[in-house]
Amino acid sequence: MRVAYSVETVRAAERALMARVPEGALMQRAAAGLAAACANALGTGGGVYAARVVVLTGSGDNGGDALYAGARLARRGAGVTAVLLAPQKAHRGGLAALRAAGGRAVTPEDVDAVALVHRADLVLDGIVGIGGKGGLRPGAVPLAEAARASRAVVVAVDLPSGVDADTGEVRGAAVRADMTVTFGTYKPGLLVDPAAEHAGALRLVDIGLGPDLDGTPPALEALQHADVAALLPVPDAESDKYRRGVVGVVAGSERYPGAAVLAVAGALRAGAGAVRYVGPGAQAVLARFPETLVSAGPPHKAGRVQAWVVGPGLGDGPEARRAVDDVLASDVPVLVDADGLRLLDRDVVRSRTAGTVLTPHAGEAAALLGVAREEVEAARLDHVRRLAGAFGATALLKGSTTLVASPEPGVPVRVNPTGTSWLATAGSGDVLSGITGSLLAAGLAPRDAASVGAYLHGLSARVAAGPVGAPVAAHDVAAALPGAWRDIRS
Ligand SMILES: NC(=O)C1=CN([C@@H]2O[C@H](COP(=O)(O)OP(=O)(O)OC[C@H]3O[C@@H](n4cnc5c(N)ncnc54)[C@H](O)[C@@H]3O)[C@@H](O)[C@H]2O)[C@@H](O)CC1
Ligand SMILES: Nc1ncnc2c1ncn2[C@@H]1O[C@H](COP(=O)(O)OP(=O)(O)O)[C@@H](O)[C@H]1O
Ligand SMILES: [K+]
The missing domain is CATH 3.40.50.10260 (YjeF N-terminal domain)
Structure with missing residues (x-):
């Protein structure tokens, strides 16, 4: 460390x-x-x-x-x-x-x-x-x-x-x-x-x-490689897919089915034993990832999960709002990203008994705190702490030098040392949501899940971009996850 x-x-x-x-x-x-x-x-x-x-x-x-x-x-x-x-x-x-x-x-x-x-x-x-x-x-x-x-x-x-x-x-x-x-x-x-x-x-x-x-x-x-290696969920002889954890993904919409595909892509390669998808992007998800368990209807009817990811590409219609409320009413850890951040109710988040992880970029964090985006960018450490305190949740502030703050005062903020500016590409945040949700489902505490998620995500992007650097698409980042994982464990 x-x-x-x-x-x-x-x-x-x-x-x-x-x-x-x-x-x-x-x-x-x-x-x-x-x-x-x-x-x-x-x-x-x-x-x-x-x-x-x-x-x-x-x-x-x-x-x-x-x-x-x-x-x-x-x-x-x-x-x-x-x-x-x-x-x-x-x-x-x-x-x-x-x-x-x-x-x-x-x-x-x-x-x-x-x-x-x-x-x-x-x-x-x-x-x-x-x-x-x-x-x-x-x-x-x-x-x-x-x-x-x-x-x-x-x-x-x-x-x-x-x-x-x-x-x-x-x-x-x-x-x-x-x-x-x-x-x-x-x-x-x-x-x-x-x-x-x-x-x-x-x-x-x-x-x-x-x-x-x-x-x-x-x-x-x-975190450094050794810290992450000690936290990665690795199956043992007794493991089955349920014990490894099931992550539920509520993402995508008619308009943005790709967000569902990318969040599932991250989730499948980050340690949970199974991924359930709930939402209108099921066809697109299955076409790409036939191993996904899909269901229609409200999230709470989808079957047991150990953690939820809600928000990427969800839109902001009444159904999206209902889905966010439904997931936040659950008693398992929840990661809220993207559109989900615009739809959540602060008091509901504060009153949750299981962990909540919010993953805004600077613009979304600014909206949640009622300040200008430039202020968040200028004072990232201060704002990530404020966000965690205001919502009683773990806050992961994306961008260059991604930060993770816990709601409890006095707990050190974690700064992600991996990553590359090649990650500034559409949809890479959706992959991060899937990865981090999967780690939550596998049983990592919210702060560990968020910081290990950011680490894996950033390392995968570096692996995908190569030593010299080259443009990567979000799905390349997800595809590079096994390589990053092996690098950390070797
Ligand atoms: N205290 C120690 O035991 C050690 C200190 N060390 C060095 O000492 C440094 C701290 O020394 P000081 O406490 O004297 O503080 P600094 O040398 O960092 O600066 C203090 C002086 O700079 C002036 N100043 C403040 N803001 C300024 C600004 N924006 N532009 C120009 N001048 C400004 C102040 O009026 C004051 O005179 C450390 O950063 C480190 O480099 C090292 O030698 C290691 C041991
Ligand atoms: N300049 C940068 N340097 C390093 N990482 C970055 C930079 N800009 C963005 N990222 C990372 O890229 C991802 C982008 O996520 P996000 O803003 O949610 O985009 P999207 O919504 O298109 O997925 C985040 O993980 C963020 O930390
Ligand atoms: K100096």
Whole structure:
């Protein structure tokens, strides 16, 4: 499991650790890891010797880390120039170390710092770290823009400056890095868009915080292969199709029969022993998947299921509404997606005794919360938590960096590490609904079903798109599920 802790938790752990180690030790550990990562990045170009390194230096310890790392690179022969954005407040020890190693420090008033950045091989962003508030100050903006436009490798120190470490929000100008070297633990903002998109590749440097973080719940967690492998429902010798779980799918309409086919496609390959389909798309479903058990009539007459999926392509007529009410009245877990989200009654969801999983994209989440779509996209972590709290349900917010929040406060949000923007294709959400519903039917808890569902879905899309990347259709994602499943279990 990859975990991210809030700034408050990081600060407390750092205080505890600092009390036990010599003064400055943590910063040296950070700087050593940072310099090694920079040397590595330069190694793929011309190497450290004679490389032109510019250190964008702010007023806090983030600048201190960057200056000490700059000193280490200077000792290995790099030409290092620190651009001091707040000359009076630049970290004294770091500055002295840089000068002693043969580096120099300038201010944007003395020199054309933008031109320096344009000529650099490597730019270290030590403007601001976990102490940052808001976007970049105006003085730093042209330098951040120049770094992005230049050929230099841009390495952010701890965080790309200007992004919010706790929320993943970017409320102003921010550095865009090729790589972020972060210290002690990941911060939530490094894993959640839009901030995550600014971070580039992530490197974690161990500074010894582990023991002081243990025992505090992280703010965010990301499953990895081993975690998912442990959760996947695998049949044993005693299994039969009913014990593996039966998932009911209420999806599709005369107008959108394809949504039914895609939801069933996901459900069939995600662990349940059987799939029941209820709705007007039965013919289309059977033509493609003869193994589906289809029935007409209301869902509660379809036979026993261990979980329902309701919503994809359902339309919003009276029958669709009745189907949503019918399913929500059941005593088994229910996943509500797409049109179902427009038809559900919040109080009904809140009063359910079995689990409910809501799977909106940003637009649907915005409608459920009565806010603008842009607000949800700008503050995904905040809104997924609000959604789960408001509906007393597990909320899976789709999009780049899909998030899963539980209704109980204090439970870490899960962020999905798989996925690809090739998934932004019509119908791929229907496949996700089927997968996640199938996992619910197989007995996974709502939070596990939603996060494992997103993981499988994202991995399947990567498998389907291939290592170089190519357009995939939603049915390709469903077809790639067995390959993703095998990859996780191998
Ligand atoms: N505390 C520790 O033990 C360690 C801290 N480390 C480093 O220290 C950093 C935190 O240092 P600080 O607490 O000094 O905080 P920062 O260096 O992140 O920033 C604080 C300073 O930046 C200014 N500032 C705030 N928002 C700004 C903005 N938007 N634009 C420009 N300036 C802004 C503040 O006025 C303040 O002077 C971490 O991110 C990490 O890089 C590491 O050395 C590891 C150990
Ligand atoms: N830019 C992106 N990067 C990664 N995944 C994405 C991106 N855009 C969309 N997706 C994923 O694609 C799927 C689209 O689902 P959805 O919006 O419901 O579409 P549809 O209703 O057409 O099925 C979701 O799983 C979502 O997380
Ligand atoms: K930074």
